Amino acid sequence: DAKTxxxxxxxxxxxxxxxxxxxxxxxxxxxxxxWYRQLPSQGPEYVIHGLTSNVNNRMxxxxxxxxxxxxxxxxxxxxxxDAAVYYCILRETDTxxxxxxFGTGTRLLVSP
Amino acid sequence: EAGVAQSPRYKIIExxxxxxxxxxxxSGHATLYWYQQILGxxxxxxxxxxxxxxxxxxxxxxxxxxxERLKGVDSTLKIQPAKLxxxxxxxxxxxxxxxxxxxxxxxxxxxxxxV
Numbered sequence: 001d002a003k004t005x006x007x008x009x010x011x012x013x014x015x016x017x018x019x020x021x022x023x024x025x026x027x028x029x030x031x032x033x034x035w036y037r038q039l040p041s042q043g044p045e046y047v048i049h050g051l052t053s054n055v056n057n058r059m060x061x062x063x064x065x066x067x068x069x070x071x072x073x074x075x076x077x078x079x080x081x082d083a084a085v086y087y088c089i090l091r092e093t094d095t096x097x098x099x100x101x102f103g104t105g106t107r108l109l110v111s112p
Numbered sequence: 113e114a115g116v117a118q119s120p121r122y123k124i125i126e127x128x129x130x131x132x133x134x135x136x137x138x139s140g141h142a143t144l145y146w147y148q149q150i151l152g153x154x155x156x157x158x159x160x161x162x163x164x165x166x167x168x169x170x171x172x173x174x175x176x177x178x179x180e181r182l183k184g185v186d187s188t189l190k191i192q193p194a195k196l197x198x199x200x201x202x203x204x205x206x207x208x209x210x211x212x213x214x215x216x217x218x219x220x221x222x223x224x225x226x227v
Contacts, residue, residue, distance in 0.1 A: 043203050043219050044205075046215035049215070085154075098143070098207075100205070100216050102154035102157075105154055
């Protein structure tokens with residue numbers, strides 16, 4: 001499985017932007033980069049995904065490096081509700097079936 | 113649309129007992145995943161179904177865990193007999209198949225405590 005590397009934890013203040021980094025130096029040309037987050041006592045939820053170009057949606061932005069070996073999830077204005085574990089995942093295909101393999105993620109702490 | 117439904121939400125059993133978890137995926141989703149999440153860790157994939165066929169069960173402890181997905185819709189995960197180290201949250205997820213640019217949807221999970 002292709003691997004991702006994320007910091008164990010990050011801290012932010014409310015209303016400030018947050019940049020969550022992810023390294024994926026072994027990414028293949030057809031792997032999509034997905035981000036999920038897990039709020040306390042909840043199942044993971046999808047945040048955003050991309051292949052090569054930067055992506056924006058109502059929750060966040062995803063900035064992908066030109067060589068695709070790293071990406072950054074951007075929360076433009078952190079709120080207390082954004083405190084969660086954020087997972088960077090490479091959506092890959094093995095024997096024709098897509099896999100969804102989680103790492104340890106980054107725990108985001110948001111202070112008022 | 114309705115989300116992924118799991119039951120029960122909580123279960124406490126003694127070691128060596130049996131337990132079963134149920135999952136109802138989003139309608140039309142052919143791919144179904146079962147994950148085990150131990151406290152403080154990321155979810156670990158146990159088994160993945162495509163319709164009613166298993167496509168990956170490489171991390172399923174087959175001596176005690178079993179799973180089935182009859183008719184390609186609902187799924188059950190069973191543990192028999194349970195051990196203390198099986199205490200975890202069991203998550204079910206579903207997604208459309210064959211596309212790497214689609215999202216997976218997760219249920220709220222079943223928290224299992226083995227005493």
